[in-house]
Amino acid sequence: KGKTLSRKTSSRPDTYYAGLTVNMRGPLGILSFSWVFSGFLPGEVVVKWFEAIQTGLPMCILGAVFGPVRLNARKLQILTTELIPWAVQSGRNASCILNFYYENRWEQTVESLREEIGILHPPAICV
Numbered sequence: 001k002g003k004t005l006s007r008k009t010s011s012r013p014d015t016y017y018a019g020l021t022v023n024m025r026g027p028l029g030i031l032s033f034s035w036v037f038s039g040f041l042p043g044e045v046v047v048k049w050f051e052a053i054q055t056g057l058p059m060c061i062l063g064a065v066f067g068p069v070r071l072n073a074r075k076l077q078i079l080t081t082e083l084i085p086w087a088v089q090s091g092r093n094a095s096c097i098l099n100f101y102y103e104n105r106w107e108q109t110v111e112s113l114r115e116e117i118g119i120l121h122p123p124a125i126c127v
Contacts, residue, residue, distance in 0.1 A: 033097060037114050038087075039122035045071075046083045053091025055098065082123045094118040 034047050034054070048063035068076055094117045105113060114121070 033102060036110055037090075037097070037117070037119045043067075043075075043079070043083070045079060046087050049084050049087035050091045053088055054094065054096060078125055082125055086120060086123050090119045093120065 034050050038047055038050060045064060045067035048060050048067055051057065051060035052064040054060075068079055071079065097117060100113075100117065111121075
């Protein structure tokens with residue numbers, strides 16, 4: 001077995017790392033894939049918008065709503081005109097990302113999986 005990262009303060013199961021393969025359990029581990037699907041767009045706020053639409057989890061909604069508070073005007077404009085619309089449309093169009101068995105898809109390309117799930121290609125932006 002690989003290295004175990006124990007979360008003593010959490011009721012979620014441990015996460016196991018075995019080489020490059022990651023076996024994640026629980027919805028919070030799977031939500032990490034939303035970073036990959038977003039093309040690693042800059043900023044946690046974009047990912048939180050996608051996750052909020054997909055899951056309706058309070059932590060995602062709060063992050064989406066209050067995350068932009070400290071952004072400057074230029075970044076806020078990019079967020080509201082390009083990134084949030086992408087996140088909302090992708091979140092609505094996509095199948096629920098919590099319902100995929102990712103462990104069987106390590107060989108599948110991100111682009112192929114993104115297309116299968118129904119997530120739009122992320123916008124090309126300069127921040």
